[in-house]
Amino acid sequence: MLHRGLTFKLSVLLACIGVLASGATGYYAYRANRTMLVNEAEHSLQTSTELLGQRIAVSIDDVAADALVLATMPSSVSVAQSDDGIGTNLGRERLAQVYASFMLHHPEYLQVRLITRQHHGLELIRFDRDSDGLVRVQGDDLQEKAQFPYVFETLAFSPGRIYTSPIAVNHEYGTHAAQGKPTLRLGTPIADVRGAVVGVVVIDIDLAGMLRRLQSDLPSDYQVYLANEWGDFLVHPDPSKTFGFDRGRRVLMQDSFPVTKPLFEQRQSEALVNGLAGSGEAAGRVLAFVRRPFGGSEGNRFIVLGLAKPLEDVLAGANQLGTRIIRMVLVFSALSVLLAILFARALTKPLHLLAHAATHLFAEHAMHTLPLKRTDEIGVLARCFERLRREIRAQMDALHSKQSELVHLASHDVLTSLPNRMLFMQKLEIAIEEAKFRKEGLAVLFVDLDRFKQINDQFGHSVGDKVLVAVARRLKDVLYAGDVVARLGGDEFIVLIEGARAAEVTPTIAARIMDALNETLTIDGNSLTVGASIGISEFPHDSGNAEELLLNADAAMYAAKSGGRCAYLRYRDLLAARLEEQAERARELANAQLEQTRAPRDAIEGREAEPTA
Template sequence: MARIGIATRLGLLLAAFGVLAVVLTGYYTYLNGSQRLRLAAERDLLTATQVLGRSLEISLGKVARDVGVLARLPDAVRALGAEDTPDAQAARDGLAESFAAMMASYPSYARIRLIGGADHGLEQVRVDRLGSGTVRLTGLALQEKGHAPYVFETLRRGPGQVYLSDIGLNREDDAPTVAGQPILRVASPVIDGDGVVLGVAVITLDLQRYFGQLHQDLPASYRVYLANHRGDFLVHPDPAQTFGFEHGRPLLVQQTYPPVAELIEGRRGSVVVTPDSGNGDGEAVAFVRLPFGDVDDGRFLVLGLSQPLDEVLALSTSQRQSTLELVLLFSLLAVGISALVARAVTGPVNTMANAVMAISRGEKAGVLPVHRQDELGVLARSVAHMQQQIASQLDELEHRRSELDHLAHHDSLTGLPNRRMFQIYLEAAITRARRSGKPFALLFVDLDHFKEINDERGHAVGDEVLRAVANRLRAHVRADDTVARLGGDEFTVLEENLEGPEDAALVAAKLHDCFLEPFQIDGKPTMIGASIGVSLYPTHGEEATDLLSNADNAMYHAKLEGRNSFRVYAEGAGE
């Protein structure tokens, strides 16, 4: 019987070891890389959900500010006077026009009302959305709403306080536009100069339209979920799963996604659910807990954003295929090299194995014999190719993460900083102004009749208008000033390092003048007006919320005074 030589035995041993090392290394590399990619994708999904939640909080805050502004209007107090005088009727007429103008600017506002505290809560002014327009109801169409929680609960509140109703289906049969649809009512008390609560101002928010607009800004594959503090679904991709409590069959988010119970119980603020952690629908879902209503009433919302699992694991799937191909190639090369020259390849094989292990740990491979024309050269080039692929995949992941971060802080249409980034800039400007002692101006710019442009010439032209306005605003401010888009047709401008308070009006006049020349929109000269409100630090506030609210208040009064003008905030003018 012929004896097997040491070279053969060593070759077989090296071949077996090489194949095993390649398989184990490839398997470890795949598991490690796949886990990292998956965790990164889940973090990105959670970040997107948190950004969406912040956007929802800001939007609800805007509604609260709007109803607060309406409740503080002088016409609201006059309209609720004890006697039905011509002055009271004129005040109601003025309020009706203001309500209609606000609803024209915000399509998700389904109804705005002024309800008196007397006469069983009789509606004094009511404007409803009807199709694409609005209608004012008068006379016998006005109803008594004193029994509704959003009336008697709001009447108990103090100046500037806001009441948020629970989110539910609209059961008022006199509201055809939102009959049976999910709504949210936001109310604030109307209080006269003596501190007497006269009534309430109420905005009814059409949540179906609101979330429809919100979903348009998300990728098509993303799905939105919303639940109340009990876990009842309020928004779900399948409408049949929502508002089960209205029909006596509660459908709870924690039943579908058990890990969400920790959010409901207040033990966590966010959670990501995947098929191996309680979700069998082939999707990854990130949930965050959002504050809602008064701090002490225990209410909150649970917002969720889902993404198909195959998208979350897309990079991991690509890596698995690449790793499998490389493992097969490495195994074949290991067997061939070991069979030819066992002793000669011992050193180079170890070099290759060490290189693969270094790559699996995320380190750079050492010097590889990539210029050799034999199998060792092929193996070395394969290792280098694997390193390039892994580096490319990680670079792509980092690029996507950077894009998500940019989208979280910038408006996708105009490229300007969005509301979240502007808040950061505004806080930084306040800090600098406190150190330097120099004032700065905050300008709130709202386009006039923008909705008519959208309706008559289409949303594509409306988008072109917004981009053109953004470009002109940037062209008429200094390089170190900040222009931002808060949303819709609302822009803000931050002008720092002013020499004195009188410069605020000069800045506003400069920006107002830039709208006097027509814009070239869709190949046609188009005049676009803008109403501008100005607040000055520290004269009109030392906090970001006060400055923004006062600038918004001044802009609102510029619109009431005829639009296409500017107004510097005056203490008491918005009361």
């Protein structure tokens, strides 16, 4: 068992080391791969976000260039300068064809308009987009727009500058497909040869359409976020969260993604966050945000653009690697278990021999298998074990001898070699249990020597000890083999008689003991007569308890001694005598009380008799 246990434990330990080593290596490789993939995804998203921001800026610059081209055309100047707001029909129609051509080549354009400075900013040329294509607005449908910022602010610009409006939902009446859509407006002044601004060219851009075109090259699992400088979502995967300011319920990017707060405070230009780091705002995703200036050099306006990718897609490669790592760990774990078992068996084989010799310490055949001839530490240990075994064997023999002697001394009287009080009480308790089981009786005889004190005082302790030895010998001679005799201490002995014969032979045995102890003893040339008083208690009549039986026998012995030495007395007889004595006292008391009541009665009768005489 020792060999098996040690081999098993050592095998488990070595196997665990191997499994933990391979498992830890695989685990950290898996974790490192996950971290590397997330970092790579963050870098890729950041790059894509910056490129998308640049493409948005380039697209807006292209729209601004188109607006400049239209504004600098001579026909645009002549149409805008016409006093009646109409200009020559031929020039106006040619310019309208140019505007229509721009609309056809740019599907993200919702409106292109030429607005004159005169007539309260009247629209002179206007093309809208609807579900059927282009719509040219003419005649009475043309509107005055001088009250709109994209008109009066642009008119205040110098030629060549570009006005960029805030991104907002178009609520202007009659704008066809543009109505209700997120719109970005770019405007530029129309100036005559003297540099005086005579009108503006305004292009309305479908922001959602432009972003769809720009993000067409992005992977399909990318999500796009766009917010203005106040944090209002302009683009969000959930359309219900966009343009909240237009519906009276603002949803801010810095509230949804606290990591973007430094971007809106203009303390940072980019931010990264991922769900692998346990961030609640990026649960299951990797996100990158950048802040980009918006509207050229006009004001301090900017947008915050963000891209997100599902963490599951990012970690797809890591999960495949994790599966391969698990397989490798299982293979190496099985190999480490096999090697651990082989190594443990080779290492514990000599220890098994020593363990076998230890469990068969005094068997000579076990010693022959010890590796006594080995020159390594195992051989030294085996030779030391052999020497130790021989010494232990000698010590064990001596110890057994001493132990037997101590056991005897602990339970027997040193002087007489009789059982002592402890051993006697143990035997008595066992005898009571057996008597209860067999429904039999037993008797306890308490023997006290009558003249031992005088002998001890007159002849000395040496003679007294020899008297006690002689008494013990005579007690054993008069008792049967199954009876128990013990010395309680001093000159007190106790006898136990078991079985069905206890009630019958107890008085006989008590008489034999008294006769034996009344015989003269010759000790050191001195003739001595000891004598004894005996008290007897019986089970179950007197008690069912060992201590009570002993106490009752002791009480009977003292009663016998007080009534005259060299006598024996049963405890039941002692009780009967006490009851008789109590009855006699009761009768005497009753007679005394009767005499006391008779005396007054006689006196009364005497006094009544005298007058009659």
